[in-house]
Amino acid sequence: MPRLLIVDDSDFERGFIARLLAGFEGLTVEFASSGAEALEVVQADAPDLILTDLVMPGVDGLELVRRIRGPHPGLPIILMTAFGGEDEAVAALRAGAADYLTKSRLEKDLVPTLRRALDAFRVDRRRQGLNRRLRSRTSEYELGCEPDLVWTLGHVLVEEVAALGLLEHPERIRLHVALQEALANALYHGNLELDSELRQEDETVFYLLGETRRVQEPYRSRRLRVKAALDHHSAVFVIADDGPGFDHGRLTRPVADEDLARIGGRGLLLMRTFMDEVKYNARGNVVTLVKRLGPRPAHDEASRTGGS
Structure with missing residues (x-):
């Protein structure tokens, strides 16, 4: 009662x-x-x-x-x-x-x-x-260059995982941070082709250029596609953009101190730390993030993958 x-x-x-x-x-x-x-x-x-x-x-x-x-x-x-x-x-x-x-x-x-x-x-x-009693859930989203919707999607994806009842509140926050970093990368660096160097002196320049490109071709026609496959063992997110991709070889090396001092430099570290796997395709325009759910074996932390 x-x-x-x-x-x-x-x-x-x-x-x-x-x-x-x-x-x-x-x-x-x-x-x-x-x-x-x-x-x-x-x-x-x-x-x-x-x-x-x-x-x-x-x-x-x-x-x-x-x-x-x-x-x-x-x-x-x-x-x-x-x-x-x-x-x-x-x-x-x-x-x-x-x-x-x-x-x-x-x-x-x-x-x-x-x-x-x-x-x-x-x-x-x-x-x-x-x-x-929910055993699994699969969802797919397709967005344009719409920062507000991309931001909202991060929250929605976390809510879908939370519905399984397998994540405590702190873990939900970490998952949200990792997803927002991946979604922002796909939108700004992928579809809008914005160089992170623009953020170092004045972030306003970075976002103003993003607003300009949102209504210009070829950027305005590009799409952000997100797939989420959830069950009681794992949450798998595949985020694909229509941009030219990037050299993701740096994923295999440790994050350097100078990376952390740069605006945006923490993003890769957060994704690799909060997710169990972070993998890019050869072109670098599709990232797969995996979060294992449920009880984690004691040895599991040591085997966490940073990317490939």
Whole structure:
């Protein structure tokens, strides 16, 4: 049964909310009398939903939202505000709150709002159950010279892997970094043929030239093709561009200190460190990145491949 934590420093308000929820079935209701107490509850055993007052001494509702969003990004938080607190409520929504209620309308709006949140909670739980039963997934994308979509694709690919339930949050971040580096290379250095030397003095020149080439031939007609094949053993990403390719012989040598000091020089290191395999085709316009999933044997780290 989902757990709702109600956070309010007023005994009267907590009692009033308890009476409003007296006939609400399918929900376990708990209370905290301060933001600090709520943080302790979340740290010990996070609830499934939080309803919190905005104005409280010490840790107020806005600070509570900010502190919870990092370690618990999927925990829905509904904010209660007195009349006149809309600016703060908007700030809390921007910080990650799922919804907000005015206290003057609690009697009318509280139950429907909680029902909506619980419906979403149940759907999410069912989705998690389905994800645990997902055995494999294959997807293909084709993009033009569209930096925003390329950036978004990196997030989508990580979400597809995360759906398998085999990557902890830190590993998702590392996977995202490696994919973004590979996608950016394919777009800027591959299809748009931008030299990384342009970034050393002023990165603005690099990106301005990219914007210019996006609408010019032959660059505008080039495509970025991405394939992702995922199962419970590995995630394989193949990223292909229509550019002329590059000499990828440097993949076989260690990353030098001077490479790390250069803008963009860390990209290769990050890809090789965060992925288990990084391989280019002979031309250098197709890169395959492999991330092994599930339990990793103790000897596996020593055999990690940097590229070929």
